[in-house]
Amino acid sequence: MSATASRPTLEAVAERAGVSRATVSRVVNGAHGVRAALAERVRRAVEELGYVPNQAARSLVTRRHDAVAVVAAEPETRVFADPYFAQQLRGISKELTAHDNQLVLLLTEGREDHARVGRYLAGGHVDGALVFSLHLDDPLPGLVRDAGVPTVFGGRPGWDDGRDDVVYVDSDNRGGARDAVRHLAGLGRTRIAHITGPLDQTSAADRLAGFRDVRAGADPGLVARGDFTSGGGERAMRELLARCPDLDAVFAANDLTAAGALRVLRERGRRVPDDVAVVGFDDMLPVAEQTDPPLTTVRQDIEGMGRLMARLLLRGPDRGAGAEESTATAPDTPSGVVLPTTLIRRASA
Amino acid sequence: MSATASRPTLEAVAERAGVSRATVSRVVNGAHGVRAALAERVRRAVEELGYVPNQAARSLVTRRHDAVAVVAAEPETRVFADPYFAQQLRGISKELTAHDNQLVLLLTEGREDHARVGRYLAGGHVDGALVFSLHLDDPLPGLVRDAGVPTVFGGRPGWDDGRDDVVYVDSDNRGGARDAVRHLAGLGRTRIAHITGPLDQTSAADRLAGFRDVRAGADPGLVARGDFTSGGGERAMRELLARCPDLDAVFAANDLTAAGALRVLRERGRRVPDDVAVVGFDDMLPVAEQTDPPLTTVRQDIEGMGRLMARLLLRGPDRGAGAEESTATAPDTPSGVVLPTTLIRRASA
Numbered sequence: 001m002s003a004t005a006s007r008p009t010l011e012a013v014a015e016r017a018g019v020s021r022a023t024v025s026r027v028v029n030g031a032h033g034v035r036a037a038l039a040e041r042v043r044r045a046v047e048e049l050g051y052v053p054n055q056a057a058r059s060l061v062t063r064r065h066d067a068v069a070v071v072a073a074e075p076e077t078r079v080f081a082d083p084y085f086a087q088q089l090r091g092i093s094k095e096l097t098a099h100d101n102q103l104v105l106l107l108t109e110g111r112e113d114h115a116r117v118g119r120y121l122a123g124g125h126v127d128g129a130l131v132f133s134l135h136l137d138d139p140l141p142g143l144v145r146d147a148g149v150p151t152v153f154g155g156r157p158g159w160d161d162g163r164d165d166v167v168y169v170d171s172d173n174r175g176g177a178r179d180a181v182r183h184l185a186g187l188g189r190t191r192i193a194h195i196t197g198p199l200d201q202t203s204a205a206d207r208l209a210g211f212r213d214v215r216a217g218a219d220p221g222l223v224a225r226g227d228f229t230s231g232g233g234e235r236a237m238r239e240l241l242a243r244c245p246d247l248d249a250v251f252a253a254n255d256l257t258a259a260g261a262l263r264v265l266r267e268r269g270r271r272v273p274d275d276v277a278v279v280g281f282d283d284m285l286p287v288a289e290q291t292d293p294p295l296t297t298v299r300q301d302i303e304g305m306g307r308l309m310a311r312l313l314l315r316g317p318d319r320g321a322g323a324e325e326s327t328a329t330a331p332d333t334p335s336g337v338v339l340p341t342t343l344i345r346r347a348s349a
Numbered sequence: 350m351s352a353t354a355s356r357p358t359l360e361a362v363a364e365r366a367g368v369s370r371a372t373v374s375r376v377v378n379g380a381h382g383v384r385a386a387l388a389e390r391v392r393r394a395v396e397e398l399g400y401v402p403n404q405a406a407r408s409l410v411t412r413r414h415d416a417v418a419v420v421a422a423e424p425e426t427r428v429f430a431d432p433y434f435a436q437q438l439r440g441i442s443k444e445l446t447a448h449d450n451q452l453v454l455l456l457t458e459g460r461e462d463h464a465r466v467g468r469y470l471a472g473g474h475v476d477g478a479l480v481f482s483l484h485l486d487d488p489l490p491g492l493v494r495d496a497g498v499p500t501v502f503g504g505r506p507g508w509d510d511g512r513d514d515v516v517y518v519d520s521d522n523r524g525g526a527r528d529a530v531r532h533l534a535g536l537g538r539t540r541i542a543h544i545t546g547p548l549d550q551t552s553a554a555d556r557l558a559g560f561r562d563v564r565a566g567a568d569p570g571l572v573a574r575g576d577f578t579s580g581g582g583e584r585a586m587r588e589l590l591a592r593c594p595d596l597d598a599v600f601a602a603n604d605l606t607a608a609g610a611l612r613v614l615r616e617r618g619r620r621v622p623d624d625v626a627v628v629g630f631d632d633m634l635p636v637a638e639q640t641d642p643p644l645t646t647v648r649q650d651i652e653g654m655g656r657l658m659a660r661l662l663l664r665g666p667d668r669g670a671g672a673e674e675s676t677a678t679a680p681d682t683p684s685g686v687v688l689p690t691t692l693i694r695r696a697s698a
Binding site for chain 2: 065067076086090093094100102103104105106107108109113116117120125
C-alpha cells in the first residue's frame with residue numbers, strides 16, 4: 001500500500017497547472033464550466049505527473065452511482081421539523097425513484113459539520129447534489145463547488161460571484177408577494193403591515209421586495225422582522241400592534257408566521273378579516289386550512305419544485321439516457337428556473 | 350478499461366471457494382462472523398484467481414469513509430411523519446457527529462426500492478449501516494447481509510436463521526409491558542384490555558407477550574389489534590367497547606394508540622382514570638404530556654437507543670481508535686443489547 005502513499009496528489013496537479021483544486025477536480029470528473037485552455041493545462045499536468053485520480057473521482061468518470069445527495073444547510077432537528085422541506089423532499093424522492101436513483105440525505109448537527117458534508121460529496125459517492133436552505137454567509141456553496149459534483153440549488157442562492165453556471169429552482173417570491181399586497185390593497189386596506197422572514201435568505205428578502213414594490217414609501221413601522229416560525233409571527237404581531245395600532249392588514253412572509261399573527265390578533269380581540277385582513281405565503285397544508293379563519297395565501301408548488309430540481313440534475317449533460325423526457329417541462333439550458341405562484345382565497349382576506 | 354471487464358469477479362471467487370457471495374464480501378471487507386476455515390478457503394480462492402476487489406470493497410479495507418448509512422424500511426413519507434424515528438435519529442446524529450462521521454440517510458418510496466438500497470450499501474459508500482423498522486417478511490435484512498457492511502439493527506429482528514452475529518439494540522418491550530399491566534392490576538382493575546401494535550414487528554409482539562405474561566387466560570375479547578397510530582387506537586377502542594363494555598383498563602401498545610383510545614373514551618363519556626384507566630408505551634413527548642388526562646406510560650430511552658446503535662457500530666473491531674470510550678456503557682461482545690424501561694405515572698392510571 002506504500003505505492004498509494006507516494007502517488008501524485010490532486011494538490012500536486014493543481015500546483016503544476018497553476019489552478020485551484022476545484023478546477024482539477026472538475027476537469028477530472030468531466031464536469032462543465034471550465035475554460036478549454038484551463039482544462040488543457042490540467043490534462044497536461046495530469047499526464048506529466050502520472051496522476052491517477054483516486055477511486056472516487058475515477059468512478060465518477062467510468063460509471064454512475066445512481067445516487068443523488070440531498071443536503072439541507074440546517075441542523076437535523078430543524079430539517080425533520082420543517083413541513084416545507086418534507087414536502088420538497090417528497091417531490092425529490094418520487095422523481096429520483098422514478099429514475100431508480102437512490103436518495104442520499106446528508107444530515108448534520110450544524111454548520112460546523114459542513115466541511116464533512118463537502119468531503120462526502122467529493123468522495124465519489126453520488127452523481128450530484130440538491131442543496132437547500134442557504135443562508136447568505138453559509139460556507140456550504142463553496143464546499144459543494146469544490147466537491148466538483150453537479151449541483152442544483154433549492155431557492156435562488158444569495159451569493160453573487162459572477163458565475164453564470166449556477167442552476168437553481170425557485171418560486172416567484174417577489175411576484176407572489178406583490179399579488180398578496182395588491183389583493184389587500186384591492187380590499188381597500190390602507191395600513192398594510194408586513195412580517196418578514198429571516199432576511200439572510202433570498203426567499204424572505206424577495207418577498208419583502210415584492211411588498212415594497214407595491215407599498216413604496218410605506219411607514220417603515222409597518223414592517224416587522226419574523227423568522228418563518230409561528231412563534232416569530234406572534235412576536236412580530238405584538239410589536240406591530242404596539243407600534244401601529246391602526247393597521248388594517250398583514251402580509252405574513254409564510255403561513256406559519258400568519259398562523260402566529262392570527263393567534264395574537266384573536267387574543268387582542270381584532271376580528272379577521274373585518275378589522276385586520278391577513279395573507280400568508282406557501283399554502284402549506286394542513287396549516288393554511290386549519291387556521292381560524294382559514295388563510296388566504298400565496299400558493300407555491302413545493303413538491304413540484306423538488307421534482308423539478310431532481311429532474312434538472314438527472315438530465316444534466318453527463319446523464320445521457322433518460323434526459324429527453326423532461327425537456328418539455330424545463331427550459332433548455334436553465335440557470336434559474338422560477339415557478340409561478342397563485343393567490344388562494346380563503347376567509348382571512 | 351477492457352482489462353477491468355476480464356478481471357475475475359466476486360462471483361467467480363465465491364464459486365471457486367464454494368461459498369456465498371456474501372461470505373466472500375465479508376472476508377474481503379475484513380468483517381467478522383465468518384468461520385476461520387471458510388475465510389481461509391476464500392483467501393485461497395482470491396489468490397488463485399488473482400481477484401482484485403473492486404474499488405468499493407478495496408476502499409473499505411484501505412480506508413474509512415467516515416460515513417454511516419441509516420436505513421428505515423418504511424416509505425419516506427412515514428419516516429418523516431414518525432416522531433419515534435426522528436428521536437432515534439437525533440441520538441444517532443449526535444453520536445456520529447461526535448465522532449466526525451457523516452450520517453447518510455437512505456430514503457425510499459417503498460419496499461420495491463430496497464434492492465437499490467442494498468446496492469448502495471454494497472457500493473463502498475459507507476462504513477456501516479443502522480437499520481430500522483423491520484417487518485417479518487421484509488427482504489431488507491437479507492439485502493443488507495449480502496452488502497457485507499457491518500450492521501446494527503434498531504429493534505430485535507424478527508427472523509431467526511440461527512445466526513448469532515446479529516447485533517441489535519432494543520428496549521425491554523416485554524418487561525415494560527408487564528410493568529404496565531401489573532400497575533393496572535395493582536389499581537384493582539380486573540377487566541384489563543390491550544390494544545396491540547402491528548404484530549409483524551417484534552416490538553408489538555413482545556408487548557403483547559408481556560400483557561399475556563401477567564393476564565394469562567384473560568378473555569381474548571379484551572385484545573384488539575392496532576397499528577401504532579392514533580387512528581388505529583380509536584378504531585380498536587370502539588371495537589373493545591362494543592365487545593367488552595365492562596372493561597375498566599386499557600394498556601395501549603404505544604402513546605399514539607393511547608391518545609386515540611382516550612379520545613374515544615371521552616367521546617363515550619367514560620371518565621379516565623375513574624371508569625377506565627389507560628397506560629401507554631414510549632413516553633413520546635409532547636404527546637404523552639398533552640393528552641387529556643396526561644398519560645401514564647412506559648418510558649423507553651429512544652434517543653439513547655439511537656446513540657447506542659451508533660456507538661456499537663463505531664466501536665466495531667474494524668474501527669480501532671475511538672472505540673475505547675464507549676465500552677463502559679455497552680457489553681463486550683453484544684449480540685442484542687436490551688435497555689430497561691421505566692413506568693412514568695401521570696393522571697391516566
